[in-house]
Amino acid sequence: MPTDYRHKMDVAYQSAIRFGESFGAAHYNLGYAADANGDLRSCQEQLVERLIAATSIGPRAIVVDVGCGSGGAAIHIARTRHPMLTIGVDLCASNVVYARHQLEQSGVASAVRFVEGDAQALPLRSGSADVLFNLESAFHYPDKERFVSECGRVVRPGGTVLIGDLVCTGRFPQVLRAPGTYFWTERQYRESLQRAGLEIASLDDVSRAVHRSVIAAMRSVRREGIRRWWPCRRALAGVAVARFLLRCKLLRYVLIRAIARS
Ligand SMILES: C[S@@+](CC[C@H](N)C(=O)[O-])C[C@H]1O[C@@H](n2cnc3c(N)ncnc32)[C@H](O)[C@@H]1O
Numbered sequence: 001m002p003t004d005y006r007h008k009m010d011v012a013y014q015s016a017i018r019f020g021e022s023f024g025a026a027h028y029n030l031g032y033a034a035d036a037n038g039d040l041r042s043c044q045e046q047l048v049e050r051l052i053a054a055t056s057i058g059p060r061a062i063v064v065d066v067g068c069g070s071g072g073a074a075i076h077i078a079r080t081r082h083p084m085l086t087i088g089v090d091l092c093a094s095n096v097v098y099a100r101h102q103l104e105q106s107g108v109a110s111a112v113r114f115v116e117g118d119a120q121a122l123p124l125r126s127g128s129a130d131v132l133f134n135l136e137s138a139f140h141y142p143d144k145e146r147f148v149s150e151c152g153r154v155v156r157p158g159g160t161v162l163i164g165d166l167v168c169t170g171r172f173p174q175v176l177r178a179p180g181t182y183f184w185t186e187r188q189y190r191e192s193l194q195r196a197g198l199e200i201a202s203l204d205d206v207s208r209a210v211h212r213s214v215i216a217a218m219r220s221v222r223r224e225g226i227r228r229w230w231p232c233r234r235a236l237a238g239v240a241v242a243r244f245l246l247r248c249k250l251l252r253y254v255l256i257r258a259i260a261r262s
Helices: 003-023 040-052 072-081 093-104 144-154 186-195 207-223 226-247
Strands: 062-066 085-090 112-116 129-135 155-168 198-205 251-260
Touching: 003 093, 003 226, 040 072, 040 129, 040 155, 040 207, 040 251, 062 072, 062 144, 072 085, 072 093, 072 112, 072 129, 085 093, 093 112, 129 144, 144 155, 144 186, 144 198, 155 186, 186 198, 186 251, 207 226, 207 251, 226 251
Parallel strands: 062 085, 062 129, 085 112, 129 155
Antiparallel strands: 155 251, 198 251
16 A cells, blocks of 8 residues: 555544544444434434344454444444454544544443554454454545455355445446546456455435435534534535535445455
């Protein structure tokens, strides 16, 4: 991973950290709103729940959250599913520091670890995870094929890979691609997972519910006034672009559950 990519990502996510601090958001994801009334925090938690809903996580399970950001999902999984260990991995040192800080106040500190690492070369042993969880992070990876192959390597045979990502449709104009974003089509995902020995058990399009959540989030942020949101304007600009692309149906939001072949 080139250092300047890591550095750019680190700078970009400083703004997301400020957003988390300022608005009390435990996650960086766009959220899932079943109806128009969701508040940001519960919508973000709802998206995590949607991704893990069909997966059983037992008391002896090892869960890995790749691209864990502020650590919200790893902490949520530890609190609600009680696996033996949840390991959050993120490329940015500042996110890892922030996630560790959130963990201190979570009550599940002994069951969660946060480490620095690249999704395209995971610092984990082969077959060491029962569940690999990856929410809204893969669109940042320049080499997604390597990431998917790392999923196939790290998850044990019979284990589950859960990916929530923005995928592009055939109509997506590359000029709209922001720096640091690399979108795949659904077909590219399907073919790559197959090559990595991962069988797709379900693939759900949740674009409408994510779009609803983004609209509600932007509305509540605007209500707070410029002094509150100005320090995190960079993160909010990214959210506004995602909203536009989802609205125009140039991007879709999909949740994928795949099982590693035994
Ligand atoms: C939109 S945030 C989502 C964070 C978290 N999954 C959530 O739902 O709140 C994307 C995260 O991916 C991380 N990331 C980007 N490139 C990465 C890479 N190559 N390896 C690991 N993490 C990466 C970023 O640092 C950021 O924390």
